[in-house]
Amino acid sequence: MRLIRARIDSAALRSNLRVIRACAPGRRVMAVVKANAYGHGLTGTALALADADAFAVARLEEAMALREAGLRRRIVLLEGVFDAAQLQEAARLDLDLVVHQDLQLALLETQPSERRYRLWLKVDTGMNRLGFRPEQFRAAWQRLTRLSAPPLELRVLTHLAGADEEDGSFTREQLARLEPLVQGLNVEVSIANSAAxxxxxxxxxxxxxxGLALYGISPFPQRRGREFGLKPAMTLESTVIAVRELPAGERVGYGGTWRASRPTRLAIIAAGYGDGLLRSLSNGAxxxxxxxxxxxVGRVSMDMIAADxxxxxxxxxxxxxxxxxxxxAVEEVAAAGGTIAYELLCAVSQRVPIELI
Ligand SMILES: Cc1ncc(COP(=O)(O)O)c(C=O)c1O
Known part of the structure; x- marks a missing residue:
C-alpha cells in the first residue's frame, strides 16, 4: 500500500509557464526553483520547465544539483557567493551571480583569475533585506564596470516587498526609487515576483x-490560482491506515485537544509533521x-493525523x-492553518516521495 506522496503534474507546470508568459509578453522568465522548487522537487521541476529562460536558486548546492541533472540553462544564484571558494565553484558551474553587498564586490575585485561573470546588481528599494541602497548604487555599479575582468553581462534587480497588497502604493514607491538609478544605463532590469x-x-x-505562480498557486491570500488560469502542480495525497469508532466524550490525539461530541467515526491518515505537515493545521484543516x-481533528502528530x-x-x-x-486549493488549507501556501509547500519533507507525472 502506498502511503503519502506528492504528485507533481509537469503539464500543469508548463501550462503555468505559458500563463505567465501571456501575462508578461516579450519578457524573459527566470523560474524560481529554490527551496526544492517550493517543495515540488528541484531537478524534476526544472527539467519540466526547461523552456524557461533562466532559473533562480538561493544556494550553491541547489545550483550544483541542477547542473548535475544536466540543466544547461542560465542559473542565477540569488544570494550570490560569500567567499573565494564559493566564487570558484560558481565559476565552475557557470552561474549568474547576484551582487548585493561590498563583501561580494571585494571578492570579485580580488579574485586571482581573470574570469568574467554574468552579474546582477541588487538594489534595495524597500525590502530592507539584501541589496545596495539607492544612494550606494552608482558606486557599486562603477566598481563592477571597472573590474579588471569586466562582467560578461551586468543587469539590475530589485525585490518587491508588498506586491500582493491591493493598493499597490508601496510597489509604486519601490519603482520610483529604482527608476532614476537605471535611467540612461541601457541595462536589463528584473523586478516582478508572482504577485507583480x-x-x-x-x-x-x-x-x-x-515562483509561486509557476506552481499554480495564487500569491494573493484571498484569491485562488485558478482565477488567473493557473493549475496547481502539486497534489499531496496520502492513505487511510485505520478507521475507528469512538463513543461520545472520547479525546483524540496528543493533549486531547479535540473531543467527540457524538459517536464518531475517525479515519487515521499517514501524514504528519514528519512529512512537513504543519502543526498549525491541527483541529480544522x-x-x-x-x-x-x-x-x-486533534493535533497533527509526527506520522499521523485524524479526520472526522x-x-x-x-x-x-x-x-x-x-x-x-x-x-x-492549498491556499485554502493554508488559511485554515493561519499561514501561507508558500510555507505549506516548502515544508513538504524529504520523506515524501515525489511522483512526477
Ligand atoms: C529574489 C526573489 N525573486 C523572486 C521570488 C519569487 O517570488 P514568488 O514566489 O512570490 O513569485 C523570490 C521568492 O521569494 C525571491 O526571493
Missing part, C-alpha cells in the same frame, strides 16, 4: 521572476476523501486522501 506579474504590468521590465471534505469521517460510512483502510492539490 499577475497584477502590476508596470513592474514587468525585462525579466520576470515567478480541510482534506478530501473521495469528493467529500472532512476536517482534521462520521458522515462518510464507506471510508476504509487504503482509501486515498487529498491533503491539497487539484481538488482542494
Amino acid at each position: 506579474i499577475l497584477s502590476q504590468p508596470t513592474t514587468h521590465a525585462h525579466w520576470v521572476r515567478p 480541510p482534506m478530501l476523501i473521495g469528493a467529500r471534505r472532512v476536517p482534521l 469521517v462520521t458522515e462518510l460510512p464507506g471510508v476504509s483502510v487504503g482509501d486515498r486522501v487529498e491533503l491539497w492539490g487539484a481538488g482542494l
Whole structure:
C-alpha cells in the first residue's frame, strides 16, 4: 500500500509557464526553483520547465544539483557567493551571480583569475533585506564596470516587498526609487515576483521572476490560482491506515485537544509533521476523501493525523486522501492553518516521495 506522496503534474507546470508568459509578453522568465522548487522537487521541476529562460536558486548546492541533472540553462544564484571558494565553484558551474553587498564586490575585485561573470546588481528599494541602497548604487555599479575582468553581462534587480497588497502604493514607491538609478544605463532590469506579474504590468521590465505562480498557486491570500488560469502542480495525497469508532466524550490525539461530541467515526491518515505537515493545521484543516471534505481533528502528530469521517460510512483502510492539490486549493488549507501556501509547500519533507507525472 502506498502511503503519502506528492504528485507533481509537469503539464500543469508548463501550462503555468505559458500563463505567465501571456501575462508578461516579450519578457524573459527566470523560474524560481529554490527551496526544492517550493517543495515540488528541484531537478524534476526544472527539467519540466526547461523552456524557461533562466532559473533562480538561493544556494550553491541547489545550483550544483541542477547542473548535475544536466540543466544547461542560465542559473542565477540569488544570494550570490560569500567567499573565494564559493566564487570558484560558481565559476565552475557557470552561474549568474547576484551582487548585493561590498563583501561580494571585494571578492570579485580580488579574485586571482581573470574570469568574467554574468552579474546582477541588487538594489534595495524597500525590502530592507539584501541589496545596495539607492544612494550606494552608482558606486557599486562603477566598481563592477571597472573590474579588471569586466562582467560578461551586468543587469539590475530589485525585490518587491508588498506586491500582493491591493493598493499597490508601496510597489509604486519601490519603482520610483529604482527608476532614476537605471535611467540612461541601457541595462536589463528584473523586478516582478508572482504577485507583480499577475497584477502590476508596470513592474514587468525585462525579466520576470515567478515562483509561486509557476506552481499554480495564487500569491494573493484571498484569491485562488485558478482565477488567473493557473493549475496547481502539486497534489499531496496520502492513505487511510485505520478507521475507528469512538463513543461520545472520547479525546483524540496528543493533549486531547479535540473531543467527540457524538459517536464518531475517525479515519487515521499517514501524514504528519514528519512529512512537513504543519502543526498549525491541527483541529480544522480541510482534506478530501473521495469528493467529500472532512476536517482534521486533534493535533497533527509526527506520522499521523485524524479526520472526522462520521458522515462518510464507506471510508476504509487504503482509501486515498487529498491533503491539497487539484481538488482542494492549498491556499485554502493554508488559511485554515493561519499561514501561507508558500510555507505549506516548502515544508513538504524529504520523506515524501515525489511522483512526477
Ligand atoms: C529574489 C526573489 N525573486 C523572486 C521570488 C519569487 O517570488 P514568488 O514566489 O512570490 O513569485 C523570490 C521568492 O521569494 C525571491 O526571493
